[in-house]
């Protein structure tokens with residue numbers, strides 16, 4: 252890796268190659284293995300793969316390595332053709348490529364920085380796409396990668412030398428500085444050494460959205476002077492807390508050792524944490540069994556990091572996790588008005604508590620946990636004004652699937668803060684609000700955030716001894732009247748929401764598996780299922796379990812158990828959720844009905860636990876958040892609400908819940 256990157260003038264090096272990820276996968280193989288060199292002028296953007304997601308770039312098992320050089324050996328291991336890897340081990344590294352080219356929305360999916368690392372440590376320094384998913388773009392910036400479009404590529408291939416500013420001018424001034432200095436670490440060091448001067452923020456008073464207000468409350472370097480911020484402002488903001496898990500902590504530890512020496516310190520560890528929640532059941536999945544040693548090393552390095560820094564320790568006890576990081580964090584330490592960052596894309600779930608929370612990559616997290624500030628580009632906002640109340644057969648999951656289908660699909664939520672408010676929000680429990688915020692990341696939004704109310708106070712007080720009502724209310728952040736929403740204000744009438752799924756598409760025919768593939772259940776026709784999975788950070792909360800219990804009780808009362816041929820799994824989001832389920836007698840009831848209960852943690856959601864499919868023909872209905880091809884096994888996955896998942900487990904096909912569903916025997920057939 253060159254220390255002199257990026258140069259003032261950017262050109263393709265003599266002999267360096269450009270890899271085009273074409274929809275015609277044979278062409279990719281020709282480039283990788285037979286020396287085919289393509290030119291942009293001979294292709295159109297439509298010929299290139301869209302929606303390359305991070306699971307394709309570095310599937311979960313690739314992330315069991317924490318050294319970026321090792322990760323690069325398996326770059327794009329998730330891109331499959333007729334059951335075979337398109338990219339053999341080391342294929343990207345050995346190809347001598349300097350630039351890589353795709354179509355739209357490069358890097359959707361999780362926040363995993365390994366996706367960006369696999370390219371950089373394969374020698375790629377220029378990444379070309381029509382558009383990038385926000386977190387992936389950020390990860391590229393933090394690693395000092397240059398991103399450009401297909402027109403820039405044409406000029407580079409024509410031998411032109413292009414000024415660095417052409418790559419950076421689309422960004423705010425701080426992002427430009429980060430890229431010009433080669434990434435977030437060199438930038439942070441120069442900032443500390445006073446070698447970089449930050450641009451000032453316009454202090455003109457203006458009405459602000461909730462996200463803007465929280466950022467303006469956290470601005471650093473202003474000596475207590477209150478300032479307003481606007482979308483696009485590039486600022487440094489104090490971070491209140493954060494967390495990482497065993498998939499990511501090892502890299503954080505390693506990067507900090509590399510940058511600041513073995514005796515680096517984390518100055519304020521009390522609201523930072525590590526979680527053992529993602530890989531507890533991974534070694535029980537046959538395809539992950541061979542990685543047992545690597546997984547253990549990740550666990551060991553997380554323990555080393557925790558002991559070195561003194562951050563909160565949420566390690567498994569006797570092999571049982573305290574719970575999924577996002578769920579436990581909102582239960583135990585995210586406060587109203589906080590600015591929280593963590594190494595997982597569903598960090599945005601904390602927005603239910605009226606906090607600004609979003610996921611970052613390992614490099615950015617390592618920087619913020621050490622330096623206690625984050626670079627923030629103030630996001631635009633889009634507001635969803637909820638009115639009415641949900642029908643008994645619907646949950647917040649149906650609302651967010653509706654938003655994915657009607658708004659996110661058209662990129663209206665892209666990189667924006669999704670602000671939820673209005674009288675309808677008051678009718679949704681705190682757990683339901685968490686579902687809305689959780690899936691902001693599937694909307695490719697920056698984050699989701701809810702207005703606070705009495706329920707916020709009650710929910711926090713019932714869980715937290717360290718808070719008073721006054722503490723909570725005084726921290727409330729409401730949007731200003733006349734705040735500006737670049738994405739507009741959209742009324743969602745909850746009365747009109749109908750039970751929905753996101754269908755698995757047909758990747759072989761160019762329809763990607765995507766959470767935006769909305770469809771109403773009553774228009775789906777018969778879809779028989781093999782697996783019903785209920786759990787994950789999206790659907791492992793107290794109120795999700797109340798839904799599972801309600802449907803299960805109705806089924807048992809009607810003399811039903813889980814349908815023949817269907818495997819039904821329910822996984823607790825945290826230990827407190829498990830305790831609740833046991834106290835209420837739900838756990839016994841689930842088992843009576845033939846449900847398999849799984850201890851707290853992440854599992855099927857990342858293909859690393861019980862509930863994954865094993866055959867491509869298997870059909871799963873799942874309460875999780877992503878249906879990307881291959882993420883939870885090779886089968887077809889429909890995303891649905893907790894009510895739909897449980898109702899379907901008993902009927903054997905995708906079925907919306909209604910209170911009289913089981914009254915007249917198997918009339919759903």
Ligand code: SF4
Pocket residue numbers: 529575576577595597787788789852853854856857876
């Ligand atoms: S349950 Fe799934 S989406 Fe949620 S934190 Fe775990 S792996 Fe990520």
